[in-house]
Amino acid sequence: MKLIERYIFGKALYASLIILGALVGVVWIVQALREIDIIASNGQTILTYFTITIMLVPNIALAIVPVALMLSAIHTINGMNSNSELVVVTASGCSNWTIAKPLLVLALICSLITGLVAHLISPYSLQHVKKLVTEMRADLVSVVLQEGSFNSIGNGLTFHVAERGASGLLKGILISDDREEDSSAIFSAKEGVVVRTPAGSFLTLKDGEIQQTSKKDGSVTLIKYQSYAFDLSSFSGNKQAGALRPKERPTWELFNPDPDDKIYQARPNRFGQEIHERFSEMLWPFANIFIILAFSGQARSSRQSFASAITSAAIVLVVARAMGFSAVTALKTDPAAVIYVYALPLSCIAFGAYFVFSNKPAELPKSAGDRIDRLTGNLSEFFSRYFEAYKQFRRRLAGVKA
Secondary structure (H helix, E strand, O other), X not given: OOHHHHHHHHHHHHHHHHHXXXXXXXXXXXXXXXXXXXXXXXXXXXXXXXXXXXXXXXXXXXHHHHHHHHHHHHHHHHHHHHOOHHHHHHHOOOOHHHHHHHHHHHHHHHHHHHHHHHHHHHHHHHHHHXXXXXXXXXXXXXXXXXXXXXXXXXXXXXXXXXXXXHHHOEEXXXXXXXXXXXEEEXXXXXXXXXXXXXXXXXXXXXXXXXXXXXXXXXXXXXXXXXXXXXXXXXXXXXXXXXXOOHHHOOHHHHHOOOOOOHHXXXXXXXXXXXHHHHXXXXXXXXXXXXXXXXXXXXXXXXXXXXXXXXXXXXXXXHHHHHHXXXXXXXXXXXXXXXXXXXXXXXXXXXXXXXHHHOOOOOOOOHHHHHHHHHHHHXXXXXXXXXXXXXXXXXXXXXXXXX
């Protein structure tokens, strides 16, 4: 890259890292506050708490990376226009490609990072979270539950342990399971022990019985057993909690699902939706850059008109992104919606590329542009008055006379 291109790339990369770090920090804090009950209700250590909350960040980062790229591009171009650098670049005979090339290289890097997270990192992090949650539930049964009291674990599941013996042996076990819509069950056993296997954690019950009651006709079925394995992963309330959801599987497993897989049999369209969502996410960084460059990639003589151009680009991207999310959601019931999943980002890329390579600025229709100009002017005036009032307040607070 040329010197000016390296300069633009460096500014955009630095801004992207700062914005990405800030957004990830905000998301992590929100996620951490949501999962604070891990320590309060499950008796877990602070290390487990931080591990789970950090492992949930990659799944949310898929939406953060394109946003960070968009904001950094706007910041970079706006800064260059404010410092008259865009005017100098244009006056020196450089085309829009000089500004577009470093930003598109950054978009390529963001696209590859998005693909890596979507196809590999996020699925395995979610798998690890599921494993940790299952182990927490196992610890809750074997260590944390109070003896002689009824403990509610999730909706419709109650646990009672009469006595906790040596080596994790539990005695006098009673489990009330009311999570099914059409039936309820009561498990009783003289003793049991938590067993961890590669397939998950199980509570092995010995010498007991299962009393099943139908909620439709009130009929009761009694089953006696010598040994019974109670799946602790079912504590999440999901009948198929032990199986991996499409989001928890790497992409190559989604392409070749097991025909006997219960999740695949129940929701086959969800596998295709997940595949298309992951690949389409890799296109949005390029769409963001091309739309921003189309509207604001050229020097503007008026600061207000440049702000209006950025506002127009942001509006187009927000509308396109919202339509993209709707298309992905529609894939659950209509496989034909895959056309819109890819058509939306590709249309944004084609639209922006036309204006970038033809050295023309994109503009919204005059009526919409006039409204945006008025809105931008009003917002600018409002924030100027607010900032001036804030400075006056700080002066009075410091005892400085006007």
